[in-house]
Amino acid sequence: MRELRIHGRGGQGSVTAAELIAVAAFEGGMHAQAFPAFGVERRGAPVQAFVRFDNKKIRLRSQIYEPDYIIVQDSTLIKDVNVFFGMKEGGIAIVNTEKAIDSPVPKGVKVITIDATSIALQKIGLPITNTALMGAFAAASGEIAFAALEDAVKRRFRGDLATKNIAAAKAAFDAVKGAA
Amino acid sequence: MLQITEGSLAVADAVGKCRPQVIAAYPITPQTHIVEALAEMVANCTIDAEYITVESEFSALSACLGASAAGSRVYSATTSQGLALMFEVCFNCAGMRLPVVMTIANRALGAPLSIWNDQQDSISLRDSGWLQFYAEDNQEATDLHYLAYRVSEDHSVLLPSFVCFDGFILSHTYEPVDILSQEEVDRYLPRFRPFQRLDADDPISFGLFAAPDYYMEFRYEIDQAAKKALSVFPKAGREFAELFGRDYSGLVESYRMEDADCALVAMGSLCGTVKDAIDDLRDAGRKVGLLKIRTFRPFPAEEVKKALSGVSRVAVLDKNISLGSKGAVALEVKDALYGSQIPVHDYIIGLGGRDVQKKDIARVVTLAEEGKGDLYYGLREEVLK
Numbered sequence: 001m002r003e004l005r006i007h008g009r010g011g012q013g014s015v016t017a018a019e020l021i022a023v024a025a026f027e028g029g030m031h032a033q034a035f036p037a038f039g040v041e042r043r044g045a046p047v048q049a050f051v052r053f054d055n056k057k058i059r060l061r062s063q064i065y066e067p068d069y070i071i072v073q074d075s076t077l078i079k080d081v082n083v084f085f086g087m088k089e090g091g092i093a094i095v096n097t098e099k100a101i102d103s104p105v106p107k108g109v110k111v112i113t114i115d116a117t118s119i120a121l122q123k124i125g126l127p128i129t130n131t132a133l134m135g136a137f138a139a140a141s142g143e144i145a146f147a148a149l150e151d152a153v154k155r156r157f158r159g160d161l162a163t164k165n166i167a168a169a170k171a172a173f174d175a176v177k178g179a180a
Numbered sequence: 181m182l183q184i185t186e187g188s189l190a191v192a193d194a195v196g197k198c199r200p201q202v203i204a205a206y207p208i209t210p211q212t213h214i215v216e217a218l219a220e221m222v223a224n225c226t227i228d229a230e231y232i233t234v235e236s237e238f239s240a241l242s243a244c245l246g247a248s249a250a251g252s253r254v255y256s257a258t259t260s261q262g263l264a265l266m267f268e269v270c271f272n273c274a275g276m277r278l279p280v281v282m283t284i285a286n287r288a289l290g291a292p293l294s295i296w297n298d299q300q301d302s303i304s305l306r307d308s309g310w311l312q313f314y315a316e317d318n319q320e321a322t323d324l325h326y327l328a329y330r331v332s333e334d335h336s337v338l339l340p341s342f343v344c345f346d347g348f349i350l351s352h353t354y355e356p357v358d359i360l361s362q363e364e365v366d367r368y369l370p371r372f373r374p375f376q377r378l379d380a381d382d383p384i385s386f387g388l389f390a391a392p393d394y395y396m397e398f399r400y401e402i403d404q405a406a407k408k409a410l411s412v413f414p415k416a417g418r419e420f421a422e423l424f425g426r427d428y429s430g431l432v433e434s435y436r437m438e439d440a441d442c443a444l445v446a447m448g449s450l451c452g453t454v455k456d457a458i459d460d461l462r463d464a465g466r467k468v469g470l471l472k473i474r475t476f477r478p479f480p481a482e483e484v485k486k487a488l489s490g491v492s493r494v495a496v497l498d499k500n501i502s503l504g505s506k507g508a509v510a511l512e513v514k515d516a517l518y519g520s521q522i523p524v525h526d527y528i529i530g531l532g533g534r535d536v537q538k539k540d541i542a543r544v545v546t547l548a549e550e551g552k553g554d555l556y557y558g559l560r561e562e563v564l565k
Contacts, residue, residue, distance in 0.1 A: 018354075019186075019354050022184060022354045022355075023184050023354070026184040026356060027184075031355075031356060032184065032354070032355070032356075033353060033354065033355045034353065034354040034355075035348070035349070035352055035353040035354070036348075036352060038210075038295070038296070038348050038352070038533075058355065059317070059452035059453070059455050059456050060452060060453055060456045060538070061349050061353075061449050061450070061452050061453045061536075062453055062535050062536060062537040062538065063535050063537075065537070
């Protein structure tokens with residue numbers, strides 16, 4: 001079983017991102033589970049959402065404390081929240097930022113930075129980064145195929161909005177693949 | 181067909197396919213997504229039901245009571261404070277022998293206010309005459325609705341049912357669920373056939389008044405009807421298994437109980453985490469098993485006694501506390517095992533949404549082996565000073 005923890009702020013679509021990633025993983029033939037860590041959500045407050053992937057039925061219901069992957073939707077969270085908590089050696093952290101990370105990162109964790117906000121503004125016209133970060137996650141982790149991601153986005157959004165979100169995901173996917 | 185969906189939406193889909201004729205509910209977190217989805221189905225005419233919007237949970241269940249007495253299949257859903265507000269109507273539904281089915285998205289009760297999960301809400305209605313079924317995952321949560329209508333409407337039972345699934349932990353989780361088609365559900369669940377109903381041309385009365393010379397007999401009959409569900413539920417489960425392969429015929433379910441030395445007892449979504457913890461413990465050579473309680477009301481004391489007869493100790497995980505006494509499940513288990521020498525340790529755990537991890541389950545097993553029980557697991561040190 002592999003585990004993903006998404007750190008975001010209320011309103012940034014962390015829960016939607018978790019659901020879409022789980023849907024894409026399921027479409028790709030895996031078992032997947034997505035759930036939010038419900039707190040007292042306000043816009044801008046730190047929030048978390050979780051995804052598990054396995055090739056068999058997932059029974060575990062606890063929150064995720066030792067993730068294989070994290071997605072950080074807003075790099076300003078790093079100074080408020082220990083986003084790297086529990087990360088294992090060999091883990092992958094995908095961080096939305098236009099700069100390099102200047103905070104300490106656990107040993108053996110690979111950090112991939114992506115300017116998802118600029119991609120989202122360019123492709124969608126809004127600073128909603130979850131589909132761009134999904135693209136980056138698909139490229140970095142290999143847990144979901146891009147075609148499955150596309151299916152999941154099309155199921156959630158209609159028409160033009162789906163097209164724009166897929167474009168954002170593709171741009172981030174290509175950027176991460178290109179950098180690798 | 182296997183689909184990945186949110187627990188609440190899977191439940192709403194199943195309820196819609198049970199063809200309820202009247203739905204009345206008041207939105208409350210974490211139940212809201214279920215009733216929103218059903219309201220949408222009614223508005224879009226994808227189901228043929230009357231959706232009664234009400235100003236409170238008391239009114240929601242009162243509307244269900246009236247509609248059920250008039251001969252309709254009815255549905256509601258609630259949680260926590262909402263269920264507390266229905267308290268009086270709950271007893272009336274059971275007393276009038278109305279087969280209402282209601283989903284409980286289990287949540288803690290205030291004060292202090294908590295929107296998070298435990299099972300205090302439904303457990304607090306244990307003496308109301310409602311049958312109570314607990315789901316481990318969203319597949320079971322959806323399927324138990326089909327069984328609940330079958331059992332509640334059985335003319336030898338005629339009692340209302342709670343289908344309990346843990347708030348947020350299941351209600352807000354996306355996971356794969358096998359969604360039955362309308363034709364499949366229709367094959368399992370026939371149209372509602374009321375035993376008796378309000379009819380202006382043939383008047384009867386429900387739930388009026390019983391003087392001391394008859395009241396006890398009514399209570400006896402309700403109790404007998406609840407106990408009748410001990411045989412009706414397994415039959416409904418077997419018939420479901422014959423059609424769809426998933427077997428809910430057990431009032432309890434054993435997991436790796438063969439040769440188990442220590443048995444954990446749990447209800448609801450905690451069972452999934454416990455099963456994973458047991459696999460790890462077994463790999464480490466510890467003889468541990470799980471007894472999952474599916475029907476808390478009626479309580480399957482005989483099945484519990486039989487399943488636990490060979491173990492050296494029992495550790496009950498209670499997501500509730502009967503304040504001033506013990507966890508409600510432990511009380512039942514102790515009663516079932518009365519006269520045996522098997523120690524039963526109670527652990528109050530996961531109240532108000534406190535997360536339970538595999539390592540917590542392993543710790544509970546160790547505590548039970550050390551004979552340390554009847555405690556709140558994982559309390560902050562400062563309250564113990």
